[in-house]
Amino acid sequence: MNRLVHLALLSVSGLVYGCAPEASAWDAERELPALSTASPEDPFEPLPERVALDPRRVALGERLFGERLLSKRGDAACLDCHHFDHGGADRGPLSQLPGREPTALNSLSVFNLAFADRFNWNGYYRTLEAQLDAPMVNPRVMGQSLREARAALEADGRYTRDFEAAYSDGLTEANLRDAIATYERSLVTPNAPFDRYLRGERAALGDQAFQGYRLFKTYGCASCHQGRNVGGNMVQKLGVLRDYFADRGEVGPGDLGLAAITQREEDRFVFRVPSLRNVALTAPYLHDGSAATLEDAVEIMAEYQLGRFLSTEEVSAIVAFLHALTGEQPGAPR
Amino acid sequence: MKRKLSVLRIAWLAGLGALGAQWVFAExxxxxxxxxxxxxxxxAVAQALDTRLHEQVLQSRQGLVTHYDDIVRSVVALDxxxxxxxxxxxxxxxxxRVALREAARSAxxxxxEEAALVEGFKTENAVLRSSARIFPMAARQLRDELRRSQGADAGRLVNDLLVAVLQHEASPTAAHRELALEAHRAVEEAWFGAASVHDVETVLMHSEAINERVPRVAELVRELLVARSREAIATLSTRTSEAVAAEALEAERxxxxxxxxxxxxxxxxLADLVQRYRSxxxxxxxxxxxxxxANDALLREQAREKELSDLKTRFVSMTSHEFRTPLSVILSSAELLEAYGxxxxxxxxxxxxxRVKGAVDTMKELLDAVLVLGKSDAGKLEFRPAxxxxxxxxxEVVDSMASTFDDAxxxxxxxxxxxxxxxxxEKLATHVLSNLxxxxxxxxxxxxxxxLSARREGADLVLTVSDHGIGIAECDRERLFESFHRGSNxxxxxxxxxxxxxxxxAAVAHGGDVEVRSTEGEGTTFEVRLRAFDPS
Incomplete structure (x- = not known):
């Protein structure tokens, strides 16, 4: 018996050692992020139909989107400035919440942010999670930090269980941030006529819109408004070729752009190039909400960014193209 | 068998322990x-991403790609x-860990820094691209208009500007830039009719944008190409390779x-096994x-037991017969003497x-013999050579037996x-000689x-007794020396x-033996050998 044990021990040890895997060579090269389908002719790519996300976190973010406890006074929710029947943006030039000063900037859309690279009008924030601080601490908006909001939610108790279900460490500031950002990433507006066109359905753009698309590329709009979101991935000075603010007058704190945060002279009047997705729904336009209609916005852009005056036909064509950027709108939070 | 820890066993158990420890280290x-x-x-992924990012920037710079989503994705992924x-x-x-973390941090x-350069590139390049698109279009249109309405001079000026700026944009050298700026200034200073002022302004704006952006973009791209990121990532890769090699060497050792x-x-x-087998x-x-x-001793004991039992049996049968005969002689003589004496x-x-004396002598003889035999069989025959x-x-023996011999x-x-x-x-020797x-x-x-003869043969004292009597039959010789066995004749x-x-x-007790030579009817010779002398 004893020797059997010896032999078994020996052979097993030998075997195990012999079979132990070798340290593998470099793993097969990991796949790099896929390149876009964009070409010099079509410097765009269609939006995907959906984004894969944890449904529990999305649901949690959806509830939080309408949660008034996020504001210090308990009277304002994200929904109050981001209307789902208005392309995810606010209806007025600036946002006005009860008992507060109006915001310095026009409220941007919360749609298709999963594909954006820069956030907020100043383009300073590089992630959705980071930019959440801007509306939170702004006394004209939520007026409290996310930490305070978390404490309010915890005291309220309605969210504790759902957070524990969705996150291993429950209701933390990071998880609160993540839940809201995750929900915002789920807000995609796919299948706009332009997307269908990009997928090969050439008839999806009408004649006028197609003319507008050509002008959009030819006149250089597409130099900045490009990529999946037709904008939203770089910052640019408002008034590259002409001084917009000299003509408009009354430069306020909201006009500083990126310089409001970086305090650098070269960042003055530098703003995020906004996405033009669903732009037909999100009037008024520009950071100050000064362009009431798409036509106004297109003319201002042509003049100050391109140094060009467009004819009425050209503006109409480009506006027709911009209408083709309206996709299927997501349902409002319940 | 009691299991105990032998040195070998401890050694291989310790070896097994060492093996385990080595194993843990190797693992x-x-x-x-x-x-x-x-x-x-x-x-490697980071290196590939970095390389791709540089390629994408270069492609974008050369106007092959006019959107930045891919660049953005590369930057974010690399980040x-x-x-x-x-x-x-x-x-x-x-x-x-420290070395790698350090290298990764610097990467x-x-x-x-590289991402900031890319951002700058995107911003500047976007403006450059849009001006580069609009400027030649607007400049050509303006030139043609001016040629038609005001003669060749103004048109030629704008054409010069168009060519110079395009050259500068296509192959941005200092000479081309100088040429473009000169043409730009010439157009700026020339007088144009009121109808053309706005168009000239547009052309000049874009000319200026191009002249400004081309060197700036070129500078950004140049900085990007010599950015430390590639080197830093390569350093990280080298550190990792070194660490892998070190660990691999360690694992091999x-x-x-x-x-x-x-x-x-x-x-x-194996040695332990062999030793254990052997022990x-x-x-x-x-x-x-x-x-x-133990078995032998038992068998010997058994045999002796049997012999003793046999002896007892024979003794009993003998006493029943041999002792009774002289006793009955004594008894009858005594009765006769009592009655008729x-x-x-x-x-x-x-x-x-x-008769009574004779019977008593017979019994005495008998008892002596029985005593010798009994002691011999019990292994207690006293042997005291002197x-x-x-x-x-x-x-002396012959003299003591003189009465036996008579004169016959x-x-x-x-x-x-x-x-x-x-x-x-002497006592045993006396038995030998007197009996024979x-x-x-x-x-x-x-x-x-x-x-009767006595002689020496080497270490043996040889005593020979010969007679001319009835002799001993061949068939009796086998059992001749057994107790109570008597010849058939x-x-x-x-x-x-x-x-x-x-x-x-007695002979055997002396380390000797007895031999018999006999012919029935002629006589018998007994030869007794006793080891009585020193072999020398």
Missing amino acids: RARSEAAQLTRYGAEI EVLAALQEPPPGLTEAH ALAHR RRVAIFLSLAAVAALM QAQHEALVARRLAS DRWTPAKRSDHFA PMDVSRFVH HPVELAIDEPLPEARVD LSNAVKYSPAGGPVE VGVIPGTGLGLAVVKR
Whole structure:
């Protein structure tokens, strides 16, 4: 018996050692992020139909989107400035919440942010999670930090269980941030006529819109408004070729752009190039909400960014193209 | 068998322990190498991303691609990869971790600088691209209009500007830039009709944008191409490769140690096994030997037991017969003497007394023989050799038996003179000689001479007794020396059948033996050898 044990021990040890895997060579090269389908002719790519996300976190973010406890006074929710029947943006030039000063900037859309690279009008924030601080601490908006909001939610108790279900460490500031950002990433507006066109359905753009698309590329709009979101991935000075603010007058704190945060002279009047997705729904336009209609916005852009005056036909064509950027709108939070 | 820890066993158990320890170390090195390899794969991804980012920027610079989503994705992905790389695998040794974290941090920092350059490039390049698109279009249109309305001069100026700026934009050298700026100034200073002012302004704006942006974009691209990120990531990769090599070497060393330990343990185990087998075999052999000897002793004991039992049986049968005969003689003589003694003649009375004496002598003889045999059979025959003069001894025995011989049996003595002193148990030797002599007399017809010789043959004292009597039948010789066995031809000659048995025992006790030569009807010779002299 004893020797059997010896032999078994020996052979097993030998075997195990012999079979132990070798340290593998470099793993097969990991796949790099896929390149876009964009070409010099079509410097765009269609939006995907959906984004894969944890449904529990999305649901949690959806509830939080309408949660008034996020504001210090308990009277304002994200929904109050981001209307789902208005392309995810606010209806007025600036946002006005009860008992507060109006915001310095026009409220941007919360749609298709999963594909954006820069956030907020100043383009300073590089992630959705980071930019959440801007509306939170702004006394004209939520007026409290996310930490305070978390404490309010915890005291309220309605969210504790759902957070524990969705996150291993429950209701933390990071998880609160993540839940809201995750929900915002789920807000995609796919299948706009332009997307269908990009997928090969050439008839999806009408004649006028197609003319507008050509002008959009030819006149250089597409130099900045490009990529999946037709904008939203770089910052640019408002008034590259002409001084917009000299003509408009009354430069306020909201006009500083990126310089409001970086305090650098070269960042003055530098703003995020906004996405033009669903732009037909999100009037008024520009950071100050000064362009009431798409036509106004297109003319201002042509003049100050391109140094060009467009004819009425050209503006109409480009506006027709911009209408083709309206996709299927997501349902409002319940 | 009691299990105990032998030195060998302790040795191989210790070896096994060492093997385990080596194994643990080897596994650690192996897992570190594997983790580092995975880490290295991530670095390879970062390198590929960095390379792709540079290619994308160059392509964008050359106007092949006019959108930045891919560049953005590369930057973000590279950012993520480098952030992840700043947390090296947790299983690594601290030295590796620190070195790798340091290298990853500087790679991330370098990438941040690179990302800022990319951002600048995107911003500047977007404006450049849009001006580069609009300017030639607007300039051509303006030139053609001016040529038509105001003559060739203004048109030629704008054309010069168009060519110079396009050249500058296409191949941005200092000379081209100088040329473009000169043309730009010339157009600026020229007078144009009011109708053209706005168009000229547009053309000049874009000309200026291009002239400004081209060197700026070129500078950004140049900075990007020499950005430290590539170098920093390469440093990280080198550090990782070094760490992988170090761990692999360590694993290899441990592997060799494991094989050596394994071999040693195997050898020790084998030796232990062999030793255990051997000691077990030895133990078994010992037990077998002990068992065998115990068995032998038991068998010997059994045989002796049987012999004793046989002896007892024979003794009982003998007493029932041999002792009864003289006793009945004594009894009858005593009764006769009691009843008729006073009436008998003195001659007749003494005859019966003689019978009684004879019977008592017979019984005494019988008892002596039985005593010798009994002691011999019980292994308690006393053997006390002492120096003895053979000649004296022979004469004494013969003299003591003179009455036996009468005159009917002349004894012829032949003693080799001089014999050295012999070491003999005189009592036993007396039994030998007296028995042989009395037999010779008893089984010989009257007048038959008896020859007795004593001589030395090497270490042996040889005593020979010959008669010319009835002899011993061939069939009797086999059992001649057994107790109570008597020859078939003895007839009515009285005897106990013990004499020769006693002779034999006594001879054997002296380390000697008895031989018989006989022819029935002619005579018998007994030759007794006693080891009585020193072999020299």
